[in-house]
């Protein structure tokens with residue numbers, strides 16, 4: 001995420017949408033971009049750009065709607081290129097598909113493994129297809145628990161039923177990006193080095 005010119009206050013956010021096949025990644029993305037649910041989506045990888053005013057600030061979203069590998073495992077479920085590109089992540093599962101929840105777990109693990117040494121990175125977990133309650137396999141509490149234990153935000157949505165849910169997800173991620181960018185800034189530079197050293201020595205003294 002970067003700022004273009006202080007006066008313009010333009011914000012850029014690269015958002016990677018991940019999750020297993022058929023969970024509604026494209027539906028959620030297209031809902032946010034167009035307010036519409038069209039039902040069937042081309043199953044190809046796409047990066048969409050979307051210029052929009054959020055809280056009085058011009059914001060350029062680049063949204064990478066990914067395609068999950070056939071047999072996702074920890075090494076291929078998120079690529080290095082995707083991890084380098086993304087400022088923030090939306091991990092989508094279907095509330096009616098236990099396997100898709102497990103894919104989100106793996107993707108989360110991979111993101112934390114790769115990113116933890118560099119900076120904090122915002123992640124939102126989304127349980128989609130909330131309209132299909134009769135087929136629910138993942139209780140809301142389970143999704144929320146995974147999010148709390150991984151320091152992520154959590155929402156359940158129905159891309160089929162409402163626009164509002166997708167709007168809240170993307171706007172919340174933007175908000176978290178701003179916060180994490182500010183905190184990452186504070187932790188760089190000489191103050192950050194001093195803070196990190198005090199943390200290390202402070203901790204050692206208590207061992």
Ligand SMILES: Nc1nc2c(ncn2[C@@H]2O[C@H](COP(=O)(O)OP(=O)(O)OP(=O)(O)O)[C@@H](O)[C@H]2O)c(=O)[nH]1
Nearest residue numbers: 021022023024025026027039041043129158159160
């Ligand atoms: N009932 C219901 N169906 C949904 C919802 N979101 C998506 N779908 C349907 O689920 C199917 C898959 O949606 P996609 O958006 O293509 O899912 P995807 O995760 O992008 O799938 P891949 O491109 O295969 O990775 C489509 O038939 C959608 O119409 C939802 O909230 N509720």
